[in-house]
Amino acid sequence: MVAERVRCRGLQDRICSADAAASLIKDGMTLGMSGFTRAGEAKAVPMALAERARTEPLKITLMTGASLGNDLDKTLAEAHVLARRMPFQAAPYLRNAINKGEVMFIDHHLSETVEHLRTRQLGPVDIAVIEAVAITEQGGIVPTTSVGNSASFAILADKVIVEINLSQPQALEGLHDIYIPTRRPAREPIPVVAPESRIGLPYIPIDPDKIAAIVLTEKHDSSSTVLPPDADTRAIAGHLAEFMGHEVRHGRLPETLQPFQVGIGTIANAVMTGFIDTPFHNLTMYSEVLQDSTFDLFDAGKLDFASGSSITLSAARYQEVLPKLPDYKSRLVLRPQEISNHPEVIRRLGIICVNTALEFDIYGNVNSTHVGGTKMMNGIGGSGDFARNGFMSIFVTKSIAKGGNISSVVPMVSHVDHTEHDVDILVTEQGLADLRGLAPRERAETILARCVHPSYRDAMADYMARATARGGHTPHVIEEALSWHARLRETGHMLDGAAA
């Protein structure tokens, strides 16, 4: 069993306990760890680290692909192991520590972290900890359910710890496509010309001598936290499908549409599932995270191919999909997040990008990360790579949050992750605003008419009228622009006299 998994001669000697492996990690080091949206993270070594931190001072910089499962970010933050964390997280406990200023969080575009490491603008990575299904005869590391930044971490680190997860099916071998851009100034074009392009190796090529320890584990990935569709997310999906139909009828898109990127979270997943009940066919995805919706679309015969950087599924779907992986494999590829999110490939393929906003404003600026302008939710993730460089940038959100105390459409967003230039289409359950080719004043009219919740429409119209009377390309009553947020903070409701 283990021999099938650790096939490189001589490496079996390096199998050891998680504690022994973790002892290589010293206070002050930078760790590059596998893991992308709860998929494929190293599981045993970080737990051993947290344990060790009970008895000795241990603070590290932790870099991953994206968020971790198995409550690792919580456990590490509780144990005060995290001095610095990048480039993404989605754990309530860690989020809290970040917002208290206890953990320095660096929120990166997901395509950029390894570029910064490679050029030594960040780092160096002392040790990489990578979950794998196997180590090949030549010492190549075969990742599990995510690639994320694992390949570059392993290549750039001084030492590598591999966690062989025996519960991850060996059928994962052959799923990955590991390609690392050549170094400048001799960098060549990245040869991905379609979602199904395979351009690299099915394993991470490193010098096996760098593998300092191998740990055997069996823990499963955590399941995704995505909730089932509700009336609002179904309405959002419906508006978007209708709009796509309109584009097809006007000859601007074929019936197969263009490759989709779909962001994390409940709403984006629901939107994608919504495509089952549409006339579109032979769809493709060039995305980051492949969620339940990807497999729903495969099973419905709607989707031809999906490229991603991780597979993150609900508990039920995980049970079904993993054993059937051999059937899906010819239609799937997992890539480094640098390639899944690469500006070059995103622009070339003409991706339709669907991401979720926390809030957007009447001019189409989007806040995806900061509650009330200050508190980090998760991070920008890959949304900026896609929204800036894609063919069409769509943001979705429900028009209100917290039982209506919050309008997700505001006069001015309290934090900007995506500027008006990067936002083509906005959708709430109320309707869809097509902002392409519109000037800011026209955008505001469209957003007011289509996206704002009825309970906030009058207040918004009033703000717009007073702002427009003052003038400007993008009219604002500047001393009132953030007053909805200030009022929410003071009274618990965004509108005057409306607090429950």
Add this chain to the structure above:
Amino acid sequence: MVAERVRCRGLQDRICSADAAASLIKDGMTLGMSGFTRAGEAKAVPMALAERARTEPLKITLMTGASLGNDLDKTLAEAHVLARRMPFQAAPYLRNAINKGEVMFIDHHLSETVEHLRTRQLGPVDIAVIEAVAITEQGGIVPTTSVGNSASFAILADKVIVEINLSQPQALEGLHDIYIPTRRPAREPIPVVAPESRIGLPYIPIDPDKIAAIVLTEKHDSSSTVLPPDADTRAIAGHLAEFMGHEVRHGRLPETLQPFQVGIGTIANAVMTGFIDTPFHNLTMYSEVLQDSTFDLFDAGKLDFASGSSITLSAARYQEVLPKLPDYKSRLVLRPQEISNHPEVIRRLGIICVNTALEFDIYGNVNSTHVGGTKMMNGIGGSGDFARNGFMSIFVTKSIAKGGNISSVVPMVSHVDHTEHDVDILVTEQGLADLRGLAPRERAETILARCVHPSYRDAMADYMARATARGGHTPHVIEEALSWHARLRETGHMLDGAAA
């Protein structure tokens, strides 16, 4: 003379007056016109249009590469010809009309406009009006001092009007490299692998039958409005050169650095000129606008090659450079702005991007466009294409404006063009803040210490202390975040009790 310029047989017949050519343009049409940062714009037909608008109703949508010279945007706006204008402008009169809401201005990333046209998400373009030095034997159009969006306008328009400018030297022929990305889903990598890559044709290839009229002109390009370096811009250049030296010493950059993009305006030009007095050598540029500094660096033997989309020079430099064009030609290429600003190429080449901010905030968000959050200055131009996708994104500005009434470093920017994720280095005459790898609270400390003008430091430190006491990943006192702007509007000064 004219036979050398209009070499395609049969086309000489189509030479006519500007009025006759302009009569093809009807009320309500969309015009795609040459012109990029005061270089190479069509000059006679738009004047004829403005004249015609005195006596008949005439409102059009005008698309260009970027800003126009010869007061064309002013003349057209005064004549009320412009219903809609995109994707960039820099004319005080037009800016005013935009801010009054009289002209609908659509502020685009400069790489994107023709993608939107090609996929019919914008447009269509009824007529293209292109300034040229010549029409080749096969009907190819040879642009003058800019390429901008001219190639795609001519290819996509129903009809083309060519303005042959006899005062533009024929030596311009051979300078241009016209490459149009293939259509999706069969799009291939763009084969630019170095600033000097030539991948296309030296003319715009179109069916000569589409050329509906040819107008002869002689007017010069307007000269640039760039001011000479002053003590502040010299200090900014000095900080940046010192920083580059630091990067070289740490082995993160070679002594030839990496290709530079340098934005428009006085400050960016001064920064580039500053490289004359540095040890760096064999520099290259992969930029949009080639300003005086490009030729200063050529003449100083510092620059090996410059790729751009236009040449925009001061009056003195224009007189010197244009006659010497044959000497510079092997070291120069002008490309469509879609290619000069292409995310794919920018990331591949690893561009060092230097752009100018109007203001930035303590967390590193940049406003390049909106004075006081509402009034459009010029537009985002190409800064977003470069800042998001480049190797290193640098923004420069003086720390104060309007004699100190305005701090260009503020608690929260009143409009965001470039998010914290897209800003690596900030420079004012006070100093340089290296934000790479820093969390927001650390960014704020660095910016306060390095960039803020002494007269604003106490107020900023006070804001930061109160914001941090409230907490959050990006601390703010939300009801005060824009108070400096509001106070400026009310009192003429950003600080309490400091109004003159």
